[in-house]
Structures are given as structure tokens and as C-alpha cells.
Amino acid sequence: MSQPQPKVQVPDIAAQVTYAMRQMGVSPIPRNYELFYEAYIGSNPKLSRELAALGSRATQEELDAIGAQYFSSHGENAVDGAHRKILRELEGLVTLLRQEHASLESYNKLLGETYSRITSKSASSADLLHSAISLLSDATGNKMAHGKVTIDGVEAKSREMEDIRRELDEYKRIANTDSLTRLHNRRAFDERLAAVFGNPFQRMNTVLMLGDIDHFKKINDTFGHPVGDKILATVANVIKANLRKDVFVARTGGEEFAIVLESVSIEEASAIAERVRRSLEATPFKNSKTGVNYGPVTLSLGLCPMAECETPHDVYQKADIALYCAKSGGRNRSVVYEDGMKKELSKSWLLYKK
DSSP states (O other): OOOOOOOOOOOOHHHHHHHHHHHTTOOOOHHHHHHHHHHHHTSOHHHHHHHHHTOSSOOHHHHHHHHHHHOSSOTHHHHHHHHHHHHHHHHHHHHHHHHHHHHHHHHHHHHHHHHHHHTOSSSOHHHHHHHHHHHHHHHHHHHHHHHHHHHHHHHHHHHHHHHHHHHHHHHHHHHTBOTTTOSBOHHHHHHHHHHHHTOHHHHHTEEEEEEEETTHHHHHHHHOHHHHHHHHHHHHHHHHHTSOTTSEEEEOSSSEEEEEEESOOHHHHHHHHHHHHHHHHTSOOBOTTTOOBOOOOOEEEEEEEGGGOSSHHHHHHHHHHHHHHHHHTTSSOEEEOOTTOOOOOOTTTOOOOO
């Protein structure tokens, strides 16, 4: 079978978008990237014109205003809106409770007045009892009715706040999910790593595993980025299929993955790494329509126990060194970090940033 010919290099859209943002002095945050991406591909000419009209120093407020106009859920604005809804509901709940407190004070005052009348010696017993019973009957009826209104109001507010909480959870899930692989993204990974290091007992039996697809740039250059994206998604599925459902897996960069293995020894973690590696090695990567074989696709893995590290940066750097050793040792293998592994890490290799 003849080998596929390399395709003509296509423009790197991500690089072009990032360059345009840098030229305009725009902060490289997701919601800004969304705007410039849409402007670059030209799907909305009006949006492109409005963005260009901002000039070389657009403010974040101006960018957010355009985002809110063209996107129903634009970045952090959706989260901010949900937060504002919660604050409004809480204010309404506090008002209801204050009203209930005032009502209780009035009811207590009425009971005191009734007691004073009953103990008074200046009125007849019949008049006292009639007056007291009448007052208490009216007051109790009013209090019960008011209490039901308050309870209904509190329940309604609770339901509304629960709906908003679910809405916020969904926004957070979207913000922490890699859209291509449906794995956690780098933001979620940083949060998970910080949480593990915030619990000394959890850290004692946790291992960080970093994986990097071998020769992925060659795959992209040979077959094109759409094929590369499909391979990334397949690799993610293979990784997940070889782990328990509760294991945290993230795509931390272009072709890089991070796995947080909890409640395992380093020996167990190594066995898991080998299972993932062998499974991917045996997975066919072939176009069923054209017959073109994109494989083999393999993974190099570096592991480091978190118990031996003091900070998230420390464990990431050591796992990264182990990953480099797996690469330099021939690729398609897993390596556990050991003291004495030496390597001058370049900025392009070390992914983790404080």
C-alpha cells in the first residue's frame, strides 16, 4: 500500500487567533478567545466588524458587551448572572424570615396583653374569658395563616435557589471540561491537585500519572488536524476505559493527559499505567472508508507518588521528568520518578506553571 502523502500545511487557527488577541492587547481568557475565533472564521460578519472597530486597545467591558450580544452564555457572565440570582433569592428569603420574626413578636405581645387581662381583678370572670378567648382565637387563626404563607414562601425560595445551584454547577462543569475529549481540562486539574495537597492523608496514597502521545506533531503534519482531533478523542476514550469511573482524568495540553490515582500504591499505579499503554498500543487507528492507517498511536507515561512531594508544582515537575525519561528511553513506555533522575527542563517541555 502506498504511503499517504503529507498534506499542504494549513493555517493554525489557534495560533492566528492568539496572535490577533496579543496584537490588540486582549487578555487571553476563554470568553475572549471565543469572540476572536468567531471573528476569524467569519461566521458572523457583523461581529467581526464590531470587534475590529474597537481598535488596538479594547477594554474587557467592551469585549464582554459584544459577547453578551452575540452569545447566549458568554464566559463568566453566565456565572455572574447566576450568582446575582442567588443573592436576590437570599435577600427575599431574609425578608420573609424578618417578617416572620416581626409577626412572632406581635403575637407574643398579644399573648402578654391577654394574660394581663385574665389576671386583672377589675373585670368579671365571664367578660375576661370571653375577651381572652376571642382575642386568642383571632390571633391564632391569623398567625396560622401568616405562617402558612411564610412556609410556602420559604419553600418556593428554596426551590428557586436549588435550580440556580444546579445552573451554577452546570456552568462550572462546562468551564472545567475539555470540549474535544470531554475530559476535565487544565483548570479542573489544577483545582484537583490543590485539593489533594490540601489533605495530607489523601496525598499519602495518591499517584500522579502524566501521559503524552508519541510523535503527535508528525500525525498532525501528515494527516491534518481533523484527524489529530479524532485521535485525541480516541486516546481519551481508551484511557477512561482502562480506569475506574471515579478516577480523575484531564487533558492538560495539546496531546498531554494527567491522571490522579487515589488510594493506590506506586506498584498498583505502575500496573495501571502499563494496562493503559498496552491497550492504546493494541487499538487500531484506521479510516474505515479510505483504508488509511493512522497508527500506530502510542503513549509515554511518567509517574510520581504525591507522598514524596511538598507542593503541586513539585509533583508535576517530578512526574514530568519521569515522562521525559520515558520519551528519551524510546517512547511507548511508563517510568516512575526516582531520585537522581537529572534533566535540564526547557520551558517548552515543562507544562506546569506556578
